[in-house]
Amino acid sequence: MTTTLDTLALPREAQDLLFREARTANAFTDEPVTDDELRAVHDLVKWGPTAMNSQPLRVVYVRSQEAKARLAPHLSEGNRAKTVAAPVTAILAADTDFHEHLATTFPHFAGAKAVFADDARRTEAARTSALLQAGYFIIGVRAAGLAAGPMSGFDAEGVRREFFADTNQLPLVIVNIGHPDHSGTHPRNPRLGFDQVVRTV
Numbered sequence: 001m002t003t004t005l006d007t008l009a010l011p012r013e014a015q016d017l018l019f020r021e022a023r024t025a026n027a028f029t030d031e032p033v034t035d036d037e038l039r040a041v042h043d044l045v046k047w048g049p050t051a052m053n054s055q056p057l058r059v060v061y062v063r064s065q066e067a068k069a070r071l072a073p074h075l076s077e078g079n080r081a082k083t084v085a086a087p088v089t090a091i092l093a094a095d096t097d098f099h100e101h102l103a104t105t106f107p108h109f110a111g112a113k114a115v116f117a118d119d120a121r122r123t124e125a126a127r128t129s130a131l132l133q134a135g136y137f138i139i140g141v142r143a144a145g146l147a148a149g150p151m152s153g154f155d156a157e158g159v160r161r162e163f164f165a166d167t168n169q170l171p172l173v174i175v176n177i178g179h180p181d182h183s184g185t186h187p188r189n190p191r192l193g194f195d196q197v198v199r200t201v
Contacts, residue, residue, distance in 0.1 A: 017142060017143070017145075018139055018142050018143060022142045022147070023147065023180070023182075023185050023188070024148070024149055024150065024186075025147035025148060025149040025176060025178065025180045025184070025185070026082050026149060026184035026185065026186070027082060027085070027180070027181040027182075027183060027184025027185075028085065028086050028087055028147070028176070028178030028179060028180060028181055028184075029178065029179045029180070029181050030087075031087070031178070031179040032087055033087045033088045033146060033177055033178055033179075037144050037146065038061060038088070038177075040144055041137070041140040041141055041143075041144050041146075042059075042140075044140045044143060044144075045133065045136040045137050045139070045140035048132065048133060048136035049132070050129035050132060050133060051125055051128065051129050052102065052105075052106050052109070052112060052115070053105045053106050054098045054099070054101075054102065054105065054106070054125065054126070054129050055098065055101070055105055055129070055133070056094050056095045056096070056098035056125075056126040056129050056130045056133070057092060057093070057094065057095075057129075057130045057133035057134065057137070058092075058093045058094070058095045058130075058167075058169050059090050059091070059092055059093070059137075060090070060091040060093070060163050060164075061088050061089070061090055062088065062089040062090075062091065063087075063088050063089075065084075068083065068084045068089070069084075070162050070163075071083065071089065071091075071159070071162070071163075071174075072084055073158070074154050074155045074158035074159045074162060075151070075153065075154045075155075075174070076151075076153035076154060078153065079151050079153050079154065079174075082149065082176060082184070083151075083174070083176055086149070086176035086177065086178050087177065087178040087179075088176075088177050088178065089174060089175065089176050089177065090137070090174070090175045090177060091159060091163060091171050091174055092130070092133075092134045092137060092171070092172050092173045092174070092175060093130070093164060093169040093170055093171045093172060094123075094126040094127045094129075094130035094131075094169065094170045094172055095126060095130070095167070095168065095169045096119075096122055096123045096126045096168045096169070096170065097167075097168045098116075098122075098125075098126055098129075099112070099113045099115075099116040099122060100113070102116075123170070126170070127170065127172065130172055131172060131173075134150075134172060134173045134175075137175065138150055138175065141175070141177055145179075146177055146178060146179060147177070147178060147179065147180035148175050148176070148177055149175060149176035149177075150173055150174070150175045151173070151174045151175070151176070152173060152174075154171075154174055156170070156171050156172075159171040159174075
């Protein structure tokens with residue numbers, strides 16, 4: 001009997017690694033996350049599609065205790081301790097100056113930069129594509145055999161002032177990364193079914 005698992009080109013083990021068995025991490029072991037692992041994540045997820053190949057995602061990796069101490073006050077109370085304890089934390093931001101790179105990333109369209117001359121349109125485009133890339137990033141972390149703990153509970157303006165003050169980058173998501181300590185894993189919550197989510201017109 002064919003199941004939905006069998007209709008996918010991706011092997012079941014990879015499906016489990018990326019989705020079914022992967023969990024949002026709230027605690028991590030002491031095993032470090034290497035720069036090579038983080039580079040491998042980037043080298044995989046950079047291939048995910050974005051509007052006009054704009055690639056607005058920017059990442060700041062927070063490793064040192066000094067940097068964690070700068071970040072922690074801007075997190076919601078429930079996110080502070082696990083972030084300080086995580087081997088590395090990624091701040092994912094949208095670069096609203098992404099249009100400056102379009103001559104490189106979208107070279108076949110000479111007028112690409114001018115499409116985003118309007119600040120409001122450019123900011124919205126940056127946020128939309130960077131959030132797509134944030135999703136790819138979480139899957140890439142899992143593909144590296146690591147666990148991701150994404151969080152939206154933080155003061156975005158405070159984080160912007162602390163880590164992005166001299167840029168036009170807007171923090172969107174914070175992700176703790178490491179090897180999971182399953183003592184901090186909560187029971188999995190239900191997911192909505194196909195018929196609850198999908199309609200065909």
